[in-house]
Amino acid sequence: MSHAQDGYFIPEPSHWPLIATTAVFTMLVGTALGINQVPAGFYFLAAGLLLFAVLLFGWFGDVARESLAGYYNARVDRSFRQGMFWFIASEVFFFLAFFGSLYYLRNISLDWLGGAGYLGLTRELLYPDFEGQWPTAGPQQVGGPFTPMAAMGIPAINTLILLTSGATVTWAHWGLKLDRRPHLIAGLVATIALGLLFVVLQAWEYREAYQHLNLTLHAGVYGSTFYILTGFHGFHVTMGAIMLLAILARSLRGHFTPKNHFAFEAVAWYWHFVDVVWLGLFVFVYWL
Amino acid sequence: MRISKSRGVALATSSLLFACEAHADLGINLPSPASAGARQIYDIHMLTLGIATVLMIVVLAAVVYSVLTFRKDRGYVADQHFHTSTFGTWSWLAVPVLVLGVDLAIAGSAKKVLASLWNVPDQEMMDVKITGHQWWWEFDYLDEGIKVESRFTPQEQAGELYLREVDNRLVLPTDTPIRFLHTSADVLHAFWVPELGFKKDAIPGYVTETWTTIDKEGVFRGQCAELCGTWHARMPLVVEAVSPERFDAWITERKAQLAVLAAQDGADREWARDELVARGRTEYTTYCAACHQPGGEGMPPAFPALKGSAVVKGPFEEHLKRVVNGVPGTAMQSFAHLSDAQIASIITYERAVFNELDETIQPAMVRAAR
Amino acid sequence: MSTTAIAIEQEHHHHSRPRGWQRWLFSTNHKDIGTMYLVFAFTMLFMGGASAMVVRAELFMPGLQLVDPDLYNNLITNHALIMIFGAVMPAAAGMANWMIPLMIGAPDMALPRMNNLSFWLLPAAALLMILSFVVPFFPGGGSQINTGWTLYPPLSLQVGMSMDFLIFSLHLLGVSSVLASINIIVTLLNMRAPGMTMMKLPIFCWAWLVTAFLLILVIPVLAGGITMLLFDRHFGTSFFTAAGGGDPVLFQHLFWFFGHPEVYILLLPAFGILAHVIPTFARKPLFGYRVIVGAMLGIAAIGMLVWAHHQYTIGMSLAAVTFFMIGTILISIPVGLIVFSYIATMWRGSMTFETPMLFAVGILIMFTFGGLSGIMLAVVPADMQYHDSMFVVAHFHYVLLPGALFGLYAGVFYWLPKWTGHMYDERLGKLFFWVNVIGFNVTFFPQHFLGLAGMPRRIADYNAMFAEFNMVSSIGAFVFGVSHLLLLYIVISTVRGGVRADDKAWEGARGLEWQLSSPPPFHSWSKAPEVA
């Protein structure tokens, strides 16, 4: 292995990046065809996903091996931490785009449609009898009348679940720092369980919404913002849970030491980030 | 090529001050304004243009001077301490102050113009609703209850004015405060007649407003300024500003015409085949020929041919559906806004002339089926 | 047998450079990856340029001669996206990869394997974009992308499946840029040689640090916007349709919240290069280092707040337009400071005018010109006239080419000796400069007049009154285009051979990168250098 400049680790040439692009490319082509009802799309998507799974094992397998071999010195570790930090920063702005849109649609353009504000005469000319009250499916009630999702109920429970999971992952971290593996394992298992429970409840909530509330993707801006925000958050929780599973597997193999366990921390940060996003969701999507 | 010569000269001279008043009508600067507002806009355009030109000359001078003077081949030795000299240490304060000064000058005068133009003053105004369609304009004189459809005139008729001429102009009175209400039926369009000084987007589902008081008679030409799909280039806007008297006359005349048309289009009466085909010919040239071509051969793949088309040859209901609903995701938009008689004549024309089908589609049939 | 085993061991331990195709495909070496970036960017420049040539050929005369209107707008969409995301950004990233480790005394980028990924995502994205261009020509491929690079709904909702390919292509490009930016930030913060404090960092590095921050902040917003577009297109949401309570203008806000910072993302790396070229050929230190650093941060900060100057005509309140107007105009302060500092660097210098310097001087003049027309556009009432006219097209080519592309050309000529170990042919270089710059001005200067005279942008067919200037513009464009064949020749022949270049290829050059051999060793700084 090369130990360029006072032991900063430069990995060997690797085929994983190339495989990664191939996988992503295949997935995207598949999706593009699929959503346009081209049957071949499905096979592309499946193939892409499969390759992607292989890739994750392969790439992170390499990383784990290198880490165990002790190639990662303090400086490399710092690179990883900073890298993860900026990655999460970009994720934050991804969600800000959706929160921002929610704000705009709810507090700015809805006023115009409802006859207030700078473009207020829109209503007078186009929708004389539109109230412009949030929650709304728009002047033409696209998707038909619906009932908004109540905050107290599954969402509130989910908030508790996620907050607890945030606590359990930190508790697991203590276990790791104290080098008490059972403690660490217990914490991780609890966190993953809570994460999965959250996803299940979220799915259940969607089912309710579709079957009894007529709150669907078609339900105007309310439905649109509701599903894009909760949907992408749910997706991130799922990702986080999968990463936690990987960490659990590695903990069982005893990969982590009280000193050296960046992978664990990275996932923990990610989990806290997902946590915070949910709080935003609970307040702005469900509650207010 | 006479014009082009004079333009060449204009280009040369104006390259110094990169465009100026004198050249207004040589097509290198904004056309001369036709309203007080437009004049204000024209003036601030010239102001910023002037400032920009001066700044450009300053920068140019500095660069050219140093390029000519501080050359190694002229044995000039570099001053290694220039950046730590007093100038070097304090200029960073001076420059922003100067620039800020210019900026505020520009912003200040711009704010003045905005203050007097931006918001529509609440006073009695004539309301004209301007709706963009793919690819034609609809003008509703709300106070008169008159609708005007305005489409580009094909090359044959327009000649020199191709893409700057329409079948029905937007006739407006001078010396009358007018409020325009802009909206769209499908995608974004933008209303732009340079002489009136402003541009405004037409946003489907929303209404934006602008206003003007035209103070000179004449014909002012512009065109749709927001990309709206295939025939974005074929949405000219022609404003005809006339004296209030002539305008009133035009209104009454227009109302009369509409009454006649309405009577004609009475879907109840039985139409003769030739009558339908004749009417169909004119309607087809107005609404369909742009894409499907006068001869119905189309421009595949973008615009399918109607000659020998399965749809046109097929059952009348299918044919009608296409015309009334359009084909989503393609350039073929819905023509539901046309009258029964118009649609019937178009369909009859397409079936009879392009595909020698011997049948007559009566307006009544259309009304029943649509 | 054992010998081979040992041989392999050796191979492994002393990490002799990988050979053959694997060296490139699997590379974890910042120089090789940088080279791949540059080659990719160059290819894309020719593709985007070729589409521009078709566009100019169509506009050569009134009437529709070559392409139907949809193909025309499909072409400008591809032209814009390929030039921005395919040519300029990858070229800048390539130079970052090549130069940053050399400049800060690092062995390589901080995350070499991810570095390779951020490159290889690009060809995939380019493939998707090419698909989005050609799919409509296959049976059942749907209509062409006739929306322009701004992809405004509702028009973009009407387009067929090729729009989905484009959206995914943009997603990939975004991911690639974000990963590259993370890598660059981490490298700059964590990999500097001892003694290389932030305030000793070469300006090119600072420029890229700021650029990378911008990318991380705005690219995800674009990703969000086009994702919502995808949902509106296929999953029945109504973000951008009024019937469901949405607003088409929301997309414009999301797009330009990305789009305006994007223009500074294109500008800053190129301007960073100038901060190296000008002192080198003026043979005196950069004027106002701290000021330039501050100005770049200022540009980034203000640049995040002025996006709606692209939307003055959508119907915004007086307060809103005033805010965006003043903000936009104020950007002239930091940019002006940079321009000033560069002129002051030439002032009282001892200048020679090799090709990079020629470009630098040309840029100072032409970019200022484009920037000043930008200030004119920023003035709301006047923009009521300029908006969506050829005047805007003239503005942004005057800033995009001098401000970004020419700066990168300057960088190529400046660093080619370091990269290849050979000197390029100075005579040809100068020739390229003059043909290029003259062609450029003949192409885009007349477009100001066209815009003012009332010619909208994005039209394939126009009235005879616009004929003369369009013809001039097209002729200029062909000259400009052909000049790039000369650039191609110069680059290739320099890579192939030529006069050997010293480690310090330019008399006045300063900085760590010139202490290494030309070309540098496979592992840049296996020993951290001493920074004075």
Ligand code: HEA
């Ligand atoms: C590298 C790319 C780049 C750069 C650097 C800029 C720089 C600027 N741009 Fe430009 N712009 C684009 C790329 C760029 N732009 C593109 C691609 C579009 C079109 C997008 C589309 O619609 O497709 C566009 C469109 C665009 C618009 C919208 C026009 C319209 O659609 O109606 C506006 C309006 O304000 C604008 C303004 C500015 C301003 C004020 C600057 C300023 O940053 C310029 C600052 C520089 C100077 C001012 C010169 C140097 C300074 C001095 C010499 C000091 C003295 C100066 C003064 C006192 C004023 N630009």
Ligand code: HEA
């Ligand atoms: C960095 C970005 C970038 C660059 C480098 C360029 C480079 C060029 N651009 Fe473009 N352009 C944009 C960004 C850029 N452009 C954007 C953002 C738009 C807006 C799109 C929209 O409206 O949505 C646009 C739009 C645009 C238009 C307006 C279209 C319209 O609105 O109707 C035009 C028209 O003249 C044009 C021309 C050119 C030309 C001639 C070049 C030349 O510089 C290209 C020259 C380069 C080459 C030609 C290299 C390749 C050489 C060959 C291929 C050899 C063969 C040569 C010959 C056959 C002669 N561009």
Ligand code: CUA
């Ligand atoms: Cu209507 Cu462009």
Ligand SMILES: [Cu+2]
């Ligand atoms: Cu901008």
